[in-house]
Amino acid sequence: MSEGEFEIIDKYFANIGWRSDEVQLGPGDDCALLKVSQGNQLCVSTDTLLSGVHLPVGVAGDIAAHRALAANLSDLSAMGARPLGFLIALTLPEADSQWLELFSQTISRLSHQYRIPLVGGNLSRGPLSVTMTIMGTVPEGSALTRSGARVGDAVYTTGYTGDAAAGLRIVTQGREGHEQLARAYCHPMPAIETGQSLRGIASACIDISDGLLPDLDHILQASGVGAIIELDRLSISSALRAFANTGDLLEFVLAGGDDYQLCFCAPPDRQTSILDLSRRTGTLVTRIGNIVTDRGLWLLHPDGHKTLAESRGYRHF
Amino acid sequence: MSEGEFEIIDKYFANIGWRSDEVQLGPGDDCALLKVSQGNQLCVSTDTLLSGVHLPVGVAGDIAAHRALAANLSDLSAMGARPLGFLIALTLPEADSQWLELFSQTISRLSHQYRIPLVGGNLSRGPLSVTMTIMGTVPEGSALTRSGARVGDAVYTTGYTGDAAAGLRIVTQGREGHEQLARAYCHPMPAIETGQSLRGIASACIDISDGLLPDLDHILQASGVGAIIELDRLSISSALRAFANTGDLLEFVLAGGDDYQLCFCAPPDRQTSILDLSRRTGTLVTRIGNIVTDRGLWLLHPDGHKTLAESRGYRHF
Numbered sequence: 001m002s003e004g005e006f007e008i009i010d011k012y013f014a015n016i017g018w019r020s021d022e023v024q025l026g027p028g029d030d031c032a033l034l035k036v037s038q039g040n041q042l043c044v045s046t047d048t049l050l051s052g053v054h055l056p057v058g059v060a061g062d063i064a065a066h067r068a069l070a071a072n073l074s075d076l077s078a079m080g081a082r083p084l085g086f087l088i089a090l091t092l093p094e095a096d097s098q099w100l101e102l103f104s105q106t107i108s109r110l111s112h113q114y115r116i117p118l119v120g121g122n123l124s125r126g127p128l129s130v131t132m133t134i135m136g137t138v139p140e141g142s143a144l145t146r147s148g149a150r151v152g153d154a155v156y157t158t159g160y161t162g163d164a165a166a167g168l169r170i171v172t173q174g175r176e177g178h179e180q181l182a183r184a185y186c187h188p189m190p191a192i193e194t195g196q197s198l199r200g201i202a203s204a205c206i207d208i209s210d211g212l213l214p215d216l217d218h219i220l221q222a223s224g225v226g227a228i229i230e231l232d233r234l235s236i237s238s239a240l241r242a243f244a245n246t247g248d249l250l251e252f253v254l255a256g257g258d259d260y261q262l263c264f265c266a267p268p269d270r271q272t273s274i275l276d277l278s279r280r281t282g283t284l285v286t287r288i289g290n291i292v293t294d295r296g297l298w299l300l301h302p303d304g305h306k307t308l309a310e311s312r313g314y315r316h317f
Numbered sequence: 318m319s320e321g322e323f324e325i326i327d328k329y330f331a332n333i334g335w336r337s338d339e340v341q342l343g344p345g346d347d348c349a350l351l352k353v354s355q356g357n358q359l360c361v362s363t364d365t366l367l368s369g370v371h372l373p374v375g376v377a378g379d380i381a382a383h384r385a386l387a388a389n390l391s392d393l394s395a396m397g398a399r400p401l402g403f404l405i406a407l408t409l410p411e412a413d414s415q416w417l418e419l420f421s422q423t424i425s426r427l428s429h430q431y432r433i434p435l436v437g438g439n440l441s442r443g444p445l446s447v448t449m450t451i452m453g454t455v456p457e458g459s460a461l462t463r464s465g466a467r468v469g470d471a472v473y474t475t476g477y478t479g480d481a482a483a484g485l486r487i488v489t490q491g492r493e494g495h496e497q498l499a500r501a502y503c504h505p506m507p508a509i510e511t512g513q514s515l516r517g518i519a520s521a522c523i524d525i526s527d528g529l530l531p532d533l534d535h536i537l538q539a540s541g542v543g544a545i546i547e548l549d550r551l552s553i554s555s556a557l558r559a560f561a562n563t564g565d566l567l568e569f570v571l572a573g574g575d576d577y578q579l580c581f582c583a584p585p586d587r588q589t590s591i592l593d594l595s596r597r598t599g600t601l602v603t604r605i606g607n608i609v610t611d612r613g614l615w616l617l618h619p620d621g622h623k624t625l626a627e628s629r630g631y632r633h634f
Binding site for chain 1 (some may be wrong): 341342344345347348349351352353356358359360361362363364365367369370371391392395396398404405406408426437438439441443444446447448450451453460462463464485498505521522524537616623
């Protein structure tokens with residue numbers, strides 16, 4: 001490795017972000033050393049964002065950083081985990097100091113905000129890609145998985161669904177205005193605290209990264225159940241309603257990805273706890289449907305008829 | 318995500334490799350759940366291998382898999398850690414089934430051999446790159462770091478140094494023969510057991526990934542010491558001597574990377590323990606020099622004169 005590479009690491013990545021006693025040896029050795037407190041399980045996940053696939057070509061450093069870390073935090077959130085640390089494997093076409101400055105500042109700010117230390121990484125020259133690996137902890141046996149949904153459970157989402165997909169269109173088309181939607185795409189804020197509050201309440205949970213239907217379908221597959229979603233209960237922002245035409249609207253809400261909100265299930269008797277946590281954490285929580293015996297993902301239209309949904313999201317291959 | 322993507326994951330990555338009780342939830346949810354036994358620290362590291370940079374363009378799936386996992390295992394080895402689990406973030410230009418078959422078979426075989434389970438990953442379409450994140454455990458306070466080298470310590474290497482760099486030249490030039498060298502590049506075998514045996518013996522340790530001198534220099538920088546390396550003590554294979562001309566030989570041995578062997582330091586009174594572990598683990602261990610007060614990396618030539626070495630390795634930027 002070169003001085004150039006180590007200089008970049010020193011200049012933009014050393015001593016940034018949140019510090020934690022759980023990090024017993026930080027970046028700079030062959031491995032970082034972390035403490036996982038007794039009675040906790042380690043949660044770990046990795047996600048890649050590629051220029052031209054998950055990120056617009058020519059994406060600014062702050063947006064790349066924000067979306068990559070949010071995508072990873074969102075996976076912790078979906079497990080109900082507390083952040084422990086993360087690693088960045090960054091591939092860059094060139095050492096662009098302005099880009100690196102924005103990237104590093106954003107990583108540092110979010111690292112503080114979510115109290116998650118940067119514990120290691122890798123820097124290479126090549127087409128722009130950001131792979132992060134994130135670690136968190138959950139008290140043993142309390143993680144929210146995809147497989148616990150039961151017939152009779154209600155289905156909920158947090159925040160608004162579809163804003164980020166509309167935001168992506170706005171950003172790639174270079175359109176002005178629609179700031180709430182653009183922000184939902186560029187600067188998503190995963191509901192880490194909400195995820196932790198759902199431990200012991202939610203029966204199953206996933207983050208909405210690929211789209212509401214494909215992601216909910218993962219819960220249905222893992223739990224061996226079906227669901228019925230009431231279209232007039234979906235959590236749609238007024239910003240999205242103002243932006244989308246009638247045809248687009250449901251496409252954004254049902255199939256658009258990148259929201260990094262949660263979709264979760266819970267038994268009916270948890271309704272009060274969910275209202276409580278919504279108030280306590282300031283999170284919008286919307287009941288959008290129910291878990292049913294009939295396999296598949298059913299849509300209940302406002303006129304009362306039901307259709308079976310197509311659940312596919314983005315296709316890589 | 319698409320069915321194509323999930324089909325690839327199901328076909329090539331589900332249910333492969335070593336299983337461990339420490340993996341309490343494997344791939345397929347938002348995060349994997351792992352158990353870190355009490356009294357242990359978690360070691361974690363990430364490494365990216367890019368086509369055209371760390372891997373020859375058009376590299377076969379088995380070589381990409383082997384080199385990526387070896388590079389990551391090598392970081393565990395350098396900490397004295399026991400493998401716990403790893404994640405693969407794979408970016409592929411196309412779903413080439415033969416390539417994926419070779420990749421997956423090699424991952425599975427090494428996973429068994431090193432007893433390290435695959436706990437998660439990510440698959441995207443794009444220019445070939447393999448980013449792995451590896452986790453291991455060490456009993457608290459026993460990790461081998463880079464910062465413990467002290468004046469008077471001896472400097473050792475494991476295995477042969479320089480074989481992999483010569484192997485890379487052989488592979489990229491498509492030359493026949495020289496199998497030991499080609500194997501050192503394509504199928505390096507990190508000394509995981511040796512690393513663990515060095516806990517309590519080595520004062521500092523690093524893996525040789527960038528080249529002997531640049532890697533040893535990391536130890537010197539972190540420990541605030543210098544070293545003198547005796548050129549006629551270097552661990553050079555007869556295969557490398559047969560391949561390289563006199564001018565190339567030292568370049569391969571001192572600056573060539575990719576060996577994934579260990580370079581470590583130990584107080585003189587540990588010599589017997591080191592001979593013991595060498596016999597017990599079947600690892601070639603060679604004493605190549607000493608830690609000295611004079612900062613810098615000194616080379617002692619066979620004729621008795623000393624020069625200050627240039628320690629730069631591969632430059633990414």
